[in-house]
Amino acid sequence: MNWDQVEGNWMQMKGKVKETWGDLTDSDIKKVEGKRDKLAGVLQERYGKKKEEIEKEIDGWLNRH
Secondary structure, eight states, rough: OOOOHHHHHHHHHHHHHHSSTTOOOOHHHHHHOOOHHHHHHHHHHOOOOHHHHHHHHEEEEEEEO
16 A cells, blocks of 8 residues: 555544554544644654654555555
């Protein structure tokens, strides 16, 4: 799966995002709006990880879905 598919199916994918990153709030999910860069920013805020770590996590998540 690529990010264009995630963005196009955001309504369905946001539940899977919350399953993976359970600390995200509904407000966080709404902020993301299906945009990868916004997801990365929200994850950095919530989890306090470096951008490179977050990008690897997002890539791994994409590969699993």
